[in-house]
Amino acid sequence: MTVRTAELIMAIALLLASLGLMANIYFGDLNIGWVPGRGPGAGMWPFWLSLGMALSSVATLFRWVTGATPESRNTEPFVAPETIFLVSVSAISILVLLLMMTFIGTYFALMIFMFFFVRVLGKHGWVATMGMVIGTPVFVYLLFEVALTKYLPKGLPVFEEMFLAVDNLRYALFY
Template identity: 35%
Template sequence: MIAADRLIAAALMALSVYFMVHATVLPIGWNGETGGPGGGGFPFWLSAIMFAAAGGILIRTFRPGARTGSFFDLTMIRSVLAVVVALIVTIALMPVVGTYIALPLFLFWYLRIFGDHRWAVTLPITILTPVFLFFFFEVTVKILLPKGITEPLFYPLYAMFF
């Protein structure tokens, strides 16, 4: 298990460095003209956070008492595959039905069906996450997310915020 943790952490760190280098093609600082971050800001800083998290995992594997033993069992593999398939379906749906439909569908499936969480947890997260993402990305930082066939529904919101 330690070897797998180290290998995956190192691979994620290398991938993070790759993303950070490519993000610097666009400006990563604050853009005074648009009043928001440069186009490479979010990819760069998210990659930096991913690098730090993977580095923490790598460091943890060298501490005395690190867990050893089997990492995968059949139940875990099934769960991981179910989530991977659901994410692939979600990503495939985004250009068709839009982010604001595909994401709540995934969240509902993940929280209520896969995770068996209560309705009191599932509904607020499923509804409020796309609302937050709309106001954060589209209104605040002016990054338009894919809307697919639902785009005409957003015209009144565009008129209000742009």
């Protein structure tokens, strides 16, 4: 896909999204005008601004047709082939991290995440890898659970139980 095609697709997608927003407000039973005795309706602000979004997308489309934007004249690939791997792997790795957090819990997910980046992608030595794989969850536990008292997702009950042991130990030792 060239930059030129990408700009067209993006402008159309944004136009449709803006129209969708307008429809959402209009059919969502929100008043987009003046409510007598009460003032502007709840839908006024988002509705008319969404209309503005739609109009600016139309303007971009018009500029695309006339070749006014630099992107509309650019026929290079949208994402360079040599970087497409790195960028998509990074984005997908976050997706997998979030999925894993839901199922096996934050700490195990982070260990796998770190191992993947440091060892598999970065090809660093075992010392650096293990340092990151073990250091990160420990640091995260101390910062978020101990200092900020946040209960991070622990995943399915099986995995959650394992962590309760750590928490119990902490409470037994310090409180």
